[in-house]
Amino acid sequence: MNDAIWSQALMVFIGGFSGVFLGLVLLMLSVMAMRLLVGNEKQSAKTAGKGDKANG
């Protein structure tokens, strides 16, 4: 097997595997940022009031 193929294979291995990590870490950070920005839907005071009334 010649050196050119092995060096290309090594490049694909390193570039590919680190690329997969980079992609999914970036997605993870985006999901975390999304949570910070939109967060859990909180009940508005109005809705909460209605709920309380219904429960009460």
Next chain:
Amino acid sequence: MVESFPLLNQVIVSTGFCCLQIGHLIMWLVSFLFIYLAIKKGFEPLLLVPIGFGILLANLPLAPIMGFSDHGGEAHRNLIQWFYDYGVANELIPCIIFMGVGALTDFGPMIANPKVLILGAAAQLGVYISFFFAILFGFGIKEAAAIGIIGGADGPTCIYLTAILAPHLLGANALAAYSYMAMVPLIQPPIMRLLTTEAERKIKMKQMRPVSKREKIIFPLLGTVVICLLVPPAAPLMGMMFLGNLFRESGVVQRLSHAAQNELLNIVTIFLGLSVGATMNAEAFLKPQPIFIFVLGLVAFAFSTAGGVLMAKLMNLFLKEKINPLIGSAGVSAVPMAARVSQVEGQKADKHNFLLMHAMGPNVAGVIGTAVAAGLFLTMLR
């Protein structure tokens, strides 16, 4: 005597019986084996029944199934050649299947605990290890990439990449991928037990937070932008998957979501199975190559499982709330089989341990990871 009746002679010569060879008979046995495994053992029946039947059809001598026939001097595609050329070679069917997969997938467990995306990345280890081994076995670099992706345990991605980089390996690759996906409950548990201690298998994970509808709607849009900008060749697969998921989560296009999950997915699955099976004629399949592909596929699955489990153990060194390493193995796609294996193994260690929903996170992350890996192979090798 037959020579005395030229018409009778012509009829006899035109039957397939005259051209039947031992290779065809061997392929019939392969076909019957896969149909048997699908029907009797329940191994990926939705795919293995049409694939098995496709193998049978492709190995009936003289039958105009694959390839081209002469119609008055013009080459005319045979029946399954149409499905193959327009559905598989043009990469159409895997993308439509991904739309259905997106419509069927709940990304909630992954959104609730996004750290599991790292497990989905680590579980692609087998893809790259078997890529290296394939080159050692003498395969070309594009063929090696197509074989490596079997380790992602994602049928449509495997077919998508193989159809582009090494179409001559399509039948063997697809069959190896779906066979091993069906055998996940046999392949993964010994590796999971080998790499974890009893105490680690007993780790109980905190109940996941509820994920809001707004987050579930934003996620497919966010995922499309992030992944498709980073790895543009993954856009056909990822774009379709996130579109299907948006159908599901938006709640306003239930008819489209239903169609993507059911009718559309079922129809293209028939065409995909038949086309893949029909590529496996005796001349192409009865060579040493498919045996090597099956061996390398097993190597890929084993290393992918190990990659996920070991990454979970590594993460536990830094995390305050520990992850049960058994969910790492679910980072190979094989949805939801790999997640079920995590659940079963977790309950063997502690019957009060419920890991299924935790394992669904890395499981769906693995689908994204495999598509990204395929996109990166295309970026570097196309």
